[in-house]
Amino acid sequence: DAGITQSPRHKVTETGTPVTLRCHQTENHRYMYWYRQDPGHGLRLIHYSYGVKDTDKGEVSDGYSVSRSKTEDFLLTLESATSSQTSVYFCAISDRNSNEAFFGQGTRLTVV
Amino acid sequence: QQPVQSPQAVILREGEDAVINCSSSKALYSVHWYRQKHGEAPVFLMILLKGGEQKGHEKISASFNEKKQQSSLYLTASQLSYSGTYFCGTEEFFGNEKLTFGTGTRLTIIP
Numbered sequence: 001d002a003g004i005t006q007s008p009r010h011k012v013t014e015t016g017t018p019v020t021l022r023c024h025q026t027e028n029h030r031y032m033y034w035y036r037q038d039p040g041h042g043l044r045l046i047h048y049s050y051g052v053k054d055t056d057k058g059e060v061s062d063g064y065s066v067s068r069s070k071t072e073d074f075l076l077t078l079e080s081a082t083s084s085q086t087s088v089y090f091c092a093i094s095d096r097n098s099n100e101a102f103f104g105q106g107t108r109l110t111v112v
Numbered sequence: 113q114q115p116v117q118s119p120q121a122v123i124l125r126e127g128e129d130a131v132i133n134c135s136s137s138k139a140l141y142s143v144h145w146y147r148q149k150h151g152e153a154p155v156f157l158m159i160l161l162k163g164g165e166q167k168g169h170e171k172i173s174a175s176f177n178e179k180k181q182q183s184s185l186y187l188t189a190s191q192l193s194y195s196g197t198y199f200c201g202t203e204e205f206f207g208n209e210k211l212t213f214g215t216g217t218r219l220t221i222i223p
Binding site for chain 2: 031033035040041042043044045048050056058059090092094099100101102103104105106
């Protein structure tokens with residue numbers, strides 16, 4: 001299995017509070033992604049990274065920010081959580097050698 | 113913009129065939145296919161690159177029509193283990209690492 005872990009796996013937070021989700025990889029892959037999964041919407045790209053300090057927005061980036069200060073870690077921050085951000089969040093990694101994306105086990109976030 | 117998948121859901125009996133379609137409004141460089149079991153992470157099945165390539169993986173194969181910006185996933189003689197949600201992922205051009213997924217197709221195989 002690809003070395004990718006997400007933390008925390010579950011979190012309940014209150015509206016208006018900041019939340020940070022962490023994605024950690026041991027594969028030294030260049031590309032990292034954050035997706036959210038909601039019924040009827042499939043997997044929607046929030047942000048992605050193509051190198052240290054190199055990030056770009058996806059389709060649903062409003063309300064989210066990311067940082068990648070080192071190859072192995074990609075952080076997703078909800079600056080002020082809202083109930084609409086209740087979702088399952090998946091991190092993924094990939095490289096150009098295999099073209100395959102490997103997913104973490106997901107983080108279930110509930111904003112109350 | 114997400115690629116569009118059809119059908120949204122399908123129920124089959126074991127041994128029947130299924131086709132899942134993925135369509136994009138943009139020119140594509142590659143199409144990926146993934147399967148997700150309930151409560152688990154998506155798992156890679158295959159990738160098709162620009163050039164109309166068709167690929168196979170056991171009884172699961174796929175085609176990519178770059179002119180129509182469409183891909184289809186074919187599951188033949190379906191098995192119970194094929195149940196899950198299938199996602200296509202697309203990249204617009206080589207060097208663009210933005211991997212965008214469709215809305216998913218839920219496949220249920222019954223005995």
